[in-house]
Amino acid sequence: MKKTIEKLAGDTEGVSYELTVFRFKGTSKTAPSAYIQAALHAGELPGVVAVHALMPLLRKAEAEGRILGDITIVPAANPVGRAQFLFGEVEGRFHLGTRTNFNRDFPLIDRPNKNALPPANPMATADVRLKRLLVELSMGHDIVLDLHCDFESVPYLYVPAQLWPAMQDCAGAMGVDAVILWDGASGAAFEEAAIHPYLQMPPEQAGFDRRVVTTVEYRGLGDVYEKYAKSDAEGLYRVLATRGVIADEKAAKPRKFTGIAAPIDHVEMVDMPRAGAILFHVEPGQHVRKGARLATIVHTPGEPDGSVDVLAPQAGYVFTRVVGRSGRAGDNLIKMIGEKRSADARSGALEA
Numbered sequence: 001m002k003k004t005i006e007k008l009a010g011d012t013e014g015v016s017y018e019l020t021v022f023r024f025k026g027t028s029k030t031a032p033s034a035y036i037q038a039a040l041h042a043g044e045l046p047g048v049v050a051v052h053a054l055m056p057l058l059r060k061a062e063a064e065g066r067i068l069g070d071i072t073i074v075p076a077a078n079p080v081g082r083a084q085f086l087f088g089e090v091e092g093r094f095h096l097g098t099r100t101n102f103n104r105d106f107p108l109i110d111r112p113n114k115n116a117l118p119p120a121n122p123m124a125t126a127d128v129r130l131k132r133l134l135v136e137l138s139m140g141h142d143i144v145l146d147l148h149c150d151f152e153s154v155p156y157l158y159v160p161a162q163l164w165p166a167m168q169d170c171a172g173a174m175g176v177d178a179v180i181l182w183d184g185a186s187g188a189a190f191e192e193a194a195i196h197p198y199l200q201m202p203p204e205q206a207g208f209d210r211r212v213v214t215t216v217e218y219r220g221l222g223d224v225y226e227k228y229a230k231s232d233a234e235g236l237y238r239v240l241a242t243r244g245v246i247a248d249e250k251a252a253k254p255r256k257f258t259g260i261a262a263p264i265d266h267v268e269m270v271d272m273p274r275a276g277a278i279l280f281h282v283e284p285g286q287h288v289r290k291g292a293r294l295a296t297i298v299h300t301p302g303e304p305d306g307s308v309d310v311l312a313p314q315a316g317y318v319f320t321r322v323v324g325r326s327g328r329a330g331d332n333l334i335k336m337i338g339e340k341r342s343a344d345a346r347s348g349a350l351e352a
């Protein structure tokens with residue numbers, strides 16, 4: 001294993017950032033290679049601790065000569081966001097300087113080649129240069145995993161529709177509860193940048209059966225526990241074994257994916273009808289019928305008609321809810337996977 005430190009200049013004098021990259025060299029030229037990064041949204045730490053728990057498994061595999069394909073690991077992909085503290089809270093989702101989401105506006109290139117990247121621009125802000133660097137580090141890997149988390153959530157994946165159902169083995173290996181299939185545009189999320197070059201090729205050249213690209217949502221922001229870190233690390237390790245990056249017959253044993261897979265236009269973004277305090281009646285992981293009470297919003301406390309119920313727009317599966325207990329009108333409250341296409345489908349927009 002080789003460790004390198006990538007340096008990234010900051011936007012002002014005296015400020016710079018460091019990014020640790022671990023690389024394991026595979027022994028086989030034909031084995032698939034893998035890239036794993038965590039905390040692109042810098043406050044989302046379940047993936048960071050999962051990678052920390054994965055590293056000893058990789059070191060052991062390396063010591064035993066079982067690493068077949070190259071593996072690149074970036075345990076904390078966004079030192080720029082990690083340093084953005086505002087009134088005591090980390091702002092890891094948006095770059096303060098440009099107000100841009102760290103998981104949007106990645107360069108979308110037409111072939112998996114460094115020459116296809118836009119030229120490095122010293123005038124660009126640190127977030128823009130970080131995105132270029134991450135695309136460069138991930139480029140050419142057959143398996144690209146971007147580890148995030150939601151607010152309060154079941155473990156689930158975003159997967160490009162072109163890679164499904166071929167990626168069922170990975171969903172089974174990771175043991176996630178749901179898979180959202182997206183097609184088209186995502187606002188250039190990292191995941192889209194990773195698959196984009198291959199979507200420009202004829203399918204027989206793109207090697208979709210060998211390719212894995214996903215945004216992994218490891219539950220909620222607060223789900224940073226040793227038990228999840230360990231089980232998620234084992235899940236990541238099983239993906240690598242299942243796809244032949246690591247030789248491990250036991251870990252490669254197929255596990256059936258038993259969760260829900262649905263196109264992104266089945267996702268119901270259930271929003272706050274009024275500003276107020278939120279009383280949830282459902283949790284992530286629950287199935288609901290049409291018209292079920294999902295939450296009550298207390299908008300005018302003390303008045304007899306001071307609250308309003310939020311009902312399920314159709315039958316489905318609640319997979320996320322917000323972490324706060326107050327909100328404004330129009331803020332998202334719950335995401336659920338409907339049995340049918342949503343009447344309000346916002347297709348293509350990853351929420352990662």
Ligand SMILES: [Zn+2]
Pocket residue numbers: 041044103148149352
């Ligand atoms: Zn995220």
